[in-house]
Amino acid sequence: MNALQPSLALIRDIEASEIEFMMDRMEAIRDRPGNPEGVEIERFGNAVCFYSKTMPWPAFNTVKGLAEADADRIDSIVAFYRDRGRAVQFEAVPALASSNLLRKLTEAGFYPSGIHTSMYVQPERREAVPAYLNSVQASGRGPEQETISIEALREDQLELYAAIHCRGTGLPDAGIPSVAANNQVLHGRPGWQFYLTYVDGVAAGAGVLFTQNNKASFTFAAVLPAYRNRGLHRRLLDARIDEAHRRGCGIAVGQCAYLSQSHRDMDRAGMKLGYVRTTWTRLDG
Template structure:
């Protein structure tokens, strides 16, 4: 029974993440004025995301291959062919551990994609109330209204060092169904942000960014706690997030990784990246 529950959690956290990212990309494709280079497509249980003007695999990847049911060879080949046409050359396929990965890995590697890096740590948390961090932040976390949507877009762009073209794209998430968008302020200055996507009583946390000069002031701890509290109020039964998996022995030195552990999240598994080189 416990194994079945763990497998169910794996599937749900993969699904909610891929739906959040697909909706994020749909936000741009619904209005090409936001970012005309962005496109996305579904292939069976998976989604493909492409933005060749932002040549990092976060914005150019396939999620969900084999989630729910094994991926067919045709599905894998169609996804790779589509990525070769629309994505930045260094795109990635991310294959979860619940998808019978041995079979998919062989197909992916036969197409020239190689496993690289440490992968992503996939976190899960139940709906128990969040506890306060020992060191309270002086920054004020607010849910973003449409009038202040650009605050979110600017922090995303500056915090991650992304092209300025992402500012209107991410700003457009404010007020979009299923999304709750947050910004932490130092007085009136927007300095950090985070987002929550809720669907079928599950919540995905992501787009966590802090301006360089404000790091170390507890912004992300406060943003995580606020999202947990608001998610529970909205009926969320399970939360998920992901960060880069640190090298062995370096976990305590990775702030993003540590922040989620301190907030009561557990790492369920590591999801590898298979990158086109």
């Protein structure tokens, strides 16, 4: 049962969990010999600015933790990214971003370009059965049984994980070596746990958990297209909620697109809507 109730303290915990896992992830990538991805992390007041020279995607070049007290720091933050030839996106969290702050973003040439959902649950014991039978409809043959299992990722499976990561999210296979390298530094790092889910012994999906300061974050999950609609994502959620409970976490947080399949799976897993935050992007790109 989800006993956590909406409050300003809860919203701050949810945002903190997102900042903590991103901070630990980017620090681990930055600390690779020679910092090959050119990662930098800079603070402006409450705002935490993440940047990567070689990874241009918004997730690696974003500003988290922005608050009313940072309204007059927006120009300095924009200059930080401009000096590095990178566009920046800001994240604004309801109840933490005032109308004055949003007005300042608008005056700086930014507009709300997207929304993203943060879900939460109070971790509890789940029936984390290592393997189970799932009924599926076989084409032209009626229902069949398939065995589904979830196992911890071994270090020698990082290439496999990276392949699922890329193919499950629509990234090209050319990105597999980079994804593998950037997650190798997380595998075995305190707080991080990787999972693979199998269908009849074939790796079909992956999920990642990060725990710190009594908070858990579901940092990633993907299922290969051929294995979707089998409940694999839900099973990955249950396994991570169970592990978060085992680690003594008081809250577990996950992000998803609003009304996406992931959103529906999180709702079925007992997760509640924490907030829908907005992403702010500059009009001139």
